Amino acid sequence: MAAPHSDATLIVGASQAGVQLAATLRELGDTRPIVLVGDEPHAPYQRPPLSKAYLQGEITSDDLVFRTADWFAQHDVEVVTGETIAAIERHVDGGGEALTATGRRIPFARLALTTGAEPRRLDLPGIDLPGVHYLRTADDAAAIAERLATAHSLVVIGGGFIGLEVAASARKRGVAVTVLEAAPRLVGRVVSERTSAFYLDAHRRRGIDVVLDARIAGIEGTDAVSGVRLDDGTVIHADVVLVGIGVVPRTELAEQLGLEVDGGIVVDAACRTSDPTIVAAGDCALMPNPYARGSMPMVRLESVHNALEQAKVAAATLMGDPRDYRTTPWFWSDQADIKLQIAGLSTGYDATVLRGDPETERFSVLYYRAGELIAADCVNQPLDFMAVRSALARGATIPAEAAADITVPLKKSVVESAAPSLV
Ligand SMILES: Cc1cc2nc3c(=O)[nH]c(=O)nc-3n(C[C@H](O)[C@H](O)[C@H](O)COP(=O)(O)OP(=O)(O)OC[C@H]3O[C@@H](n4cnc5c(N)ncnc54)[C@H](O)[C@@H]3O)c2cc1C
Incomplete structure (x- = not known):
């Protein structure tokens, strides 16, 4: 455990964002101690298979783990599981000390909140029944x-x-x-x-x-x-x-720290909270997203990709080299044999183009705002997804007239965009 006046980075929340943050700190050459604390009794694991392969009995809980104990040891990341950070005291020098629910004290010099989200609860008669x-x-x-x-x-x-x-x-x-x-x-x-x-x-x-x-x-x-x-x-x-x-972001620590919270821990494009020495990333963070193109500029995304990318940005910020989050958002959902992949953010769209026939269970819906491609839902159409994702990533577009023609691969219809580039 780190010493009372520690030089450690404390990461609260040991899941996708927290682990990635630790990994990126090491990749960026940080040699200072890292303490990753999670309240679940398990080593960090991935959630997406829980509703899919795991519930179908195709994999076991061992298969959910995405970094082995060896990896944490090799990268000198101290993982504390089964401990809830209940309170955090700040020191005037910017560091502080976290207190766990079991009374353990964890001093730190830098703080990252990757506390994720929890299910929205339903208030109904009988809701507490077993089952x-x-x-x-x-x-x-x-x-x-x-x-x-x-x-x-x-x-x-x-x-x-x-x-x-x-x-x-x-x-x-x-x-x-x-x-x-x-x-x-x-x-x-x-x-x-x-x-x-x-x-x-x-x-x-x-x-x-x-x-x-x-x-x-x-x-x-x-x-x-x-x-x-x-x-x-x-x-x-x-x-x-x-x-x-749905879920609600876990913002209780941020609130206790007096950070700005508005349906998520408010961060800037470099994952800095309203106290710029504290970063937040992942499902808990509400961030200005350039892909929202001004329609709803502050966005809280719930996806693995977002958690990983924000964590990389947060790590760079902690290393004193802040860079803005600019990655094209994407998400997937597997339901039976239907793979949906979503690229971009469709919020505020004013037109859609259907590409393919939904009856065949292979089609895409492309979303446009003011004539510009902003997102696509691709159902069992990985090539469409890749074309849209890469077009959005380089600030290009796909004219709506061309998008509907399934005889032409979507990537061949990508053209430069007249809209200001996001990248
Ligand atoms: C069943 C399921 C299926 C999903 N499928 C997909 C999918 O197909 N595609 C996709 O992109 N995304 C999917 N997601 C969403 C994805 O898993 C999340 O976006 C991702 O886990 C977010 O990572 P995170 O690290 O930000 O937060 P989380 O994974 O929520 O982790 C936060 C961790 O912090 C812990 N924590 C919070 N507060 C404290 C505290 N005070 N002290 C200690 N620990 C604390 C929490 O217990 C938790 O372990 C799915 C989620 C679920 C539940």
Whole structure:
């Protein structure tokens, strides 16, 4: 453990962003101590497979680990698991001391917050019954997998990515699945109506019941969940319920430190918080994103790619060499055999172009604002995804008229953009 007046960098949150931050500090030649503290009882692991391969029984928890104990030892990164940082005291010199929930004191010279996000909780009668689950951690996934092993029916509350991934994984295991979505379409917060409509059809084709505009009155059951009651009195039988209604960023430490928080820890393009000596990165951070092109300039992204890229930026800032976050955002979601890849940010789009036929389960939707390409949803179309991602990365565009022509590879339609470059 670091000495009381330590030269250490303390990274709070031992997941994608936290581990990447430590790795980049070492790559940049930082030889000072690094202490990475996480409140989960496991070595850092990746979350995306939890709702996919792990729930389908294709991999085990050992396969989730993305850096081995040897890697941490070789890179001299001290990993503390199962400890929550409950409070942080600052010293006048900019350093400070963190206090864990078990009373351990961890002094530091530099501080990084990579505290991520946690599931948004639902307030409903019966929500605390055994068999009602949220999914964020490996322990959550293990509990769901155990239930699904003997379950005949699953109700998923929330038709977002995680809900639909779990629905598809459970269906693959032969479980009867109903998805209840409060909005008039699936994944409505992120994708266009066309992509939403595709998901509705695709999941129904695979035997999943989907109820849109669902109004839930409560969870039924005595000793354990037995169903979900809608406000029209219908009860949908459920041996397991998964609530997937989004996440909220973990900002409690930032608030305690008096940092600016606004639905995320507010950072600048170099990951500096309102106290420029403290950085934040990943799901917890709200950052000006050039790809939002002014429509909603502060964005909090929830993706592995964003967590990794922001962590690299935060590490450079801690090394005294700040550089702006400029990477093209991208995201993926695997639902059964449907791979969605999203490049760019579609917020504020004013037109879309459909490329291909959704009935074939291979198509893309390209998003435009003021005639400029800003994003694309690519369903089982990795080449379209790569073309859009690389066009956006170099500030180029794809004219809408050319985009719809599936006889021409998208990369051949990339042209220079008239819009000011982001890169
Ligand atoms: C089931 C699931 C599927 C997903 N699928 C995809 C996908 O397909 N594609 C994709 O791009 N993204 C996906 N994501 C999102 C992706 O996993 C997150 O964007 C990513 O994990 C963010 O990394 P992070 O390090 O910022 O935060 P997190 O992974 O949330 O990690 C933050 C860590 O900090 C810990 N922590 C918080 N506060 C404290 C404290 N005070 N003291 C100690 N520790 C603390 C938390 O417990 C947590 O372990 C998925 C997420 C889930 C849950």
